Amino acid sequence: MTSTTRSRATAVVVGGGPNGLAAGALLAKAGLDVTLLEAADEVGGGTRSYDGLLPGLLHDHCSAIHPMAVGSPALRELELERHGLRWLLPEVDCVHPLDDGTAGVLMRSVAETARLLGPDEDRYRALIEPSVRHWDTLAGEVMGPLLRVPSHPLLLARFGLPTTLPAVALARLFRTPQTRALWAGIAAHAFRPLGRPLTSAIGLGILVSGHAAGWAVAEGGSQSIARALEKALREYGGRVETNVRITDHRQIPAADVTLLDLDPGQAAAIYGDRLPARTRSAYRRFRRGPGA
Known part of the structure; x- marks a missing residue:
């Protein structure tokens, strides 16, 4: 590692859902040395797809239709089409x-x-x-x-x-x-x-x-969005580490910027008493809504 690399500002992103991936890619594009940590064996969070019923018949885990993503200024800045993302638009x-x-x-x-x-x-x-x-x-x-x-x-x-x-x-x-x-x-x-x-x-x-x-829907399922974001992050020098589950803030590497792409309950569990009391209490009361 050169002295120039060591002097770069660093960022750690905990959670590899679409928000974490987009944030990591934008930080890396801005010149930060970015590491993204994901608990699962692949990134994507709610933007993942599988063919569990029939080979080649894709089902999205969570997100499927993306009117906000296709018009997002942040995703447009990352030029995800260069990384294989193709939007499909229905007539109705x-x-x-x-x-x-x-x-x-x-x-x-x-x-x-x-x-x-x-x-x-x-x-x-x-x-x-x-x-x-x-x-x-x-x-x-x-x-x-x-x-x-x-x-x-x-x-x-x-x-x-x-x-x-x-x-x-x-x-x-x-x-x-x-x-x-x-x-x-x-x-x-x-x-x-x-x-x-x-x-x-x-x-x-x-x-x-x-x-x-x-x-819009993503050709190849919503996983295609996550794959394109991961490619953009890596293109700008970022690193992605999967199967890394963070349960305590002391597990997070020291960095100039730390971002959590987690729900409030997970953030409260990781940071515990380091959070202000009112914030900690509000985070612990958080309840997830129903899935679509």
């Missing part, structure tokens, strides 16, 4: 069928979707279209850190005000059961009771990003 993004044989249908085009929603056409366009039109600018605001001064406050406020509503309250904006059903199915990705404040946020984020970038 989503359908929510009803018992009477009708359905709420989501197309890539806002105008076409709104037209199919009949009496709700104007309201749907008014809610969704302005944010879709400015998504390239808005994406960085929506996907960035929460506690910061936004670069485009008016644009963010236009998108953000409806997201504060409970999803059931926003549903009352629509007149037809087809539009309400379509909205409810998408808003349910919040995995919280839809009468709670802010439960419109996830649904609106998925709708806007989907209209802007498409409801």
Whole structure:
């Protein structure tokens, strides 16, 4: 190891899910000496696939449709297509069928979707279209850190005000059961009771990003995203160590930057009394939501 290499800032990422992989790759691209530690025998976390039923018939462990990823500024910066990632876009993004044989249908085009929603056409366009039109600018605001001064406050406020509503309250904006059903199915990705404040946020984020970038799937399953991220991390000099389970902070190598791609309960177990009491208590109360 040269003296130049030793002088580089170092980073350790614990957890090789998509967030850990993306963070590690971006840090490595910025010039840090990055090591990623993953407890399983392969990286990916929720972005993994398997053919457990029939050879060649792929099933995703968790994530399957990726409207936020295909439009992500961070993933775009990593140029994952160079590492084999190919997005596939359907003609019809989503359908929510009803018992009477009708359905709420989501197309890539806002105008076409709104037209199919009949009496709700104007309201749907008014809610969704302005944010879709400015998504390239808005994406960085929506996907960035929460506690910061936004670069485009008016644009963010236009998108953000409806997201504060409970999803059931926003549903009352629509007149037809087809539009309400379509909205409810998408808003349910919040995995919280839809009468709670802010439960419109996830649904609106998925709708806007989907209209802007498409409801994409990764060719070869969601594992292809993890593989591309791992290749990007290694391309920029990062290292990946699998089968390394961290249960105590003293197992983590010393580094200038330490990132945890773990759930709050795991973070509390690793850092224990080193966390502020209120933070530790909140992390230990964390309960996982249901899987989709």
